[in-house]
Amino acid sequence: MSLNEMNCLVAQSGGPTSAINSSLSGVIEASLENSSINTIYGAINGIQGVLRDEILNLSELFDKPSSINTLKTTPSMFLGSCRYKLPTQEDNLDEYKRIFAFFDKYNIKFFFYIGGNDSMDTVLKLNNYAVENNYDIRIMGIPKTIDNDLMDTDHTPGFGSAAKYVATTLLEISHDAYCYNIPSVTIVEIMGRNAGWLTAASALARNDYINTPDLIYLPEVAFCTNQFIADIKEIQKTKKNVIIAVSEGIKDETGQYISATAAPNDSFGHAQLSGTGHRLEQLIKESIDCKIRSVELNVLQRSAAHIASLTDIMEASEIAKKAVEFAVNGETGKMVTMHRTKNAPYTIEITTIPVSQVANKEKKIPREWINDKGNNVNQPLIDYIKPLIQGEVKTEFNNGLPTFFPITHLTQRNHY
Amino acid sequence: MSLNEMNCLVAQSGGPTSAINSSLSGVIEASLENSSINTIYGAINGIQGVLRDEILNLSELFDKPSSINTLKTTPSMFLGSCRYKLPTQEDNLDEYKRIFAFFDKYNIKFFFYIGGNDSMDTVLKLNNYAVENNYDIRIMGIPKTIDNDLMDTDHTPGFGSAAKYVATTLLEISHDAYCYNIPSVTIVEIMGRNAGWLTAASALARNDYINTPDLIYLPEVAFCTNQFIADIKEIQKTKKNVIIAVSEGIKDETGQYISATAAPNDSFGHAQLSGTGHRLEQLIKESIDCKIRSVELNVLQRSAAHIASLTDIMEASEIAKKAVEFAVNGETGKMVTMHRTKNAPYTIEITTIPVSQVANKEKKIPREWINDKGNNVNQPLIDYIKPLIQGEVKTEFNNGLPTFFPITHLTQRNHY
Secondary structure, eight states, X not given: OOTTOOEEEEEEOSSOOSSHHHHHHHHHHHHHHOTXXXXXXXXXXXXXXXXXXXXXXXXXXXXSHHHHHHHHTOOSOTTOBOOOOOOOTTTOHHHHHHHHHHHHHTTEEEEEEEEOHHHHHHHHHHHHHHHHTTOOOEEEEEEOOTTOOOTTSSOOTTHHHHHHHHHHHHHHHHHHHHTBOSOEEEEEEEOOTTOOHHHHGGGGGOOSXXXXXXXXXXXXXXXXXXXXXXXXXXXXXXXXXXXXXXXXXXXXXXXXXXXXXXXXXXXXXXXXXXXXXXXXXXXHHHHOOSEEEEEEOTTHHHHOGGGOBHHHHHHHHHHHHHHXXXXXXXXXXXXXXXXXXXXXXXXXXXXXXXXXXXXXXXXXXOGGGBOTTSSSBOHHHHHHHGGGGOSBOOOOEETTEEOOOXXXXXXXXXXX | OOTTOOEEEEEEOSSOOSSHHHHHHHHHHHHHHOTTOOOEEEETTTHHHHHTTOEEEHHXXXXXXXXXXXXXXXXXXXXXXXXXXXXXXXXXXXXXXXHHHHHHHTTEEEEXXXXXXXXXXXXXXXXXXXXXXXXXXXXXXXXXOTTOOOXXXXXXXXXXXXXHHHXXXXXXXXXXXXXXXXXEEXXXXXXXXXXXXXXXXXXXXXXSSOOOOSEEEOTTSOXXXXXXXXXXXXXXXXXXXXXXXXXXTOBOTTSOBOOSOOOOOOTTSOOOOOOHHHHHHHHHHHHOOSEEEEEEOTTHHHHOGGGOBHHHHHHHHXXXXXXXXXXXXXXXXXXXXXXXXXXXXXXXXEEEEEGXXXXXXXXXXXXXXXXXXXXXXXXXXXXXXXXXXXXXXXXXXXXXXXXXXXXXXXXXXXXX
8 A cells, every 4th residue: 555545435324225336336436437446345234333443445356347236236234234323523533533543544534424314414525524633534415215314415316226226126016905895904004204204205106097005104294093084084074995105214293202102212322213104003903993004114114225226226336436526526515415406307416515514314205285174195296206217137046046246245245 | 708618717716926917818828719618707806706796708808919928027916816715515505506607697618717725625525516417517726826825746837936035035034134243133034835935046145255144944844933043143153244144934843833913814714924034133132132123024925026037937937838738638527737857957747637636635844854953954955945936027018117007897896
């Protein structure tokens, strides 16, 4: 390693998506091509890998285009993830010193952190430290989250693939539910934390013969149990099978989660939401006598790479390539964002915003995109999501199963 | 309708699969080509559609090859289903008279019932009545069930696609789980009633970098809670992330289901199994301090047509075509079956067996295909399932979503 070497580091953080490895591939491809960057390192398990000095040499691992292509359509995080909140400098200056000592050791001049709003908090803190201490490093955030809840970007990579999975699954569940000629209620619980974007994607399942989901409940509107039961009874006046899409993060008027689980918060203080569907199933059983089923899409919606959106996978790679370009051109403390310039034909422009605009904030669905009753979505919301689920990834299959990029370093580390 | 017309009737019954519409398409294609058969009718909601005189003219609906192809890869039941146990003649002779009056009215000379072991009970009873009363009709059973629990057939159509979904999903869940570097237990609850075939398919997710699931629990072996916790602790000595596949229908030594739900039995006296994973999640929480998640694959495993097995879809159609051929050649009271003549290359032969050998019976996994400890599967079981998940269906997509055959008649009927 020569003294003049300029290397880059990339890491992934937060919850998995089907597109986050495509962003990783974009960083690798752009860095391999960029003469300003020598070696590409990947930190294992996000910023914790930096603190533990656990890295991979990605320049060596991905020297073949075919391996990059397989990585693009491999779900979850190739580099592993973390949910670690970096302390403030006041609370733990030592961690900052260790991180920047690591940067020095490996001549890291560019750091790309792919993650959601919590990860952007890490980007912000590290960039502030670098600026205050005149460190020669450019730190960029690359967005990802199936929740689509990042501020100041049209949408987030990862959302389109999860939305495509949700809509496809809702359609398949509807075919399933309609085959029985008995009154039934099917509740489908969908992720998204405090934002309803992913649940709203269920409305894309509607076509000229199926109008499900019949009801959609989002965290943006306070959830009222009595109204919920009344809504179902109203639909049941004219329909046998009722299909409901519901966000894991719905809350009552007092701000309490409906979720049955009283699981402990994670290190960012977020409640672990799950069990909302089961809780509603119980509520309905107390008031309505019919077959009731709740389906929790669970981790499948964030890891079903075999049905990823081609638009999403392409954008995730594209936005990451741009991040490399912006960083080499001198930007730092920014997150790359997408700006929708047209809806028909769908066109985006990639630009940057200061990461302080994004960190620790949540973007919710505008109230006017939800119907007055708060139990369905309006057309503009459907029009907004539709372009993001277009196109199919050509997954390679071997022996009947999708071929993903091996995560040997993660599975080996998993053994003591 | 002339007096000499010979028409056929087809109906679907039991739980949905991704391949049961392919069997329907096989009946339609073979009947359209067969000069002995004039009109093809479909009864809506199985034998209940016969009792209610609710039918569709399938000859008219499927006069184009393109529509047949879309039907082949459409999940759930195009004709709708029922879970109706036909009474014995002693208990309700009138129902038999009504069913055969319906056959007379539409000149039905061939009746094909696509279903599982309960549906074969209906085939058996109707055929016995026909024989006893010298009715000129041939009644054939066409197997389907994701549970793969029918006697005297190598496997059942529907199983291969569900198995492919289960293995693919296990692989994707494993990529998801391994991205966090913290101790965790992930339980994946899989369908299959009292047989473990579908849960065993999870073992096909294993490859040269991932060896999950770590533990597999099947209904064929009595489930012991203490042993279960001990098994997990043993794995945790050497691995951080433990992934467990478990059948919804596991029972303790006394034959009691582990399932948390005390839901009422269905009309065939089967307990509604679901919640096993959640129950185990609770059990682990009482003994082990780590992140625990349970994932219930739920109806997705039987309706995820977008990842159906091509082998399964082709066989489902082929076996149904043979059923038409056998019936026209004079067989009745039979179920078509598959006999595996070779495993490499995988080859099957389609033949028939008396439906009495199948009705109301369940085929379990041989004990020697499960390991001694009862917490994993042996290689012969993996070798048996592997050929059944091979090949991918080319699902057509429109606007980002799979194109399925419209079930307008079911959705319209769903409205009062």
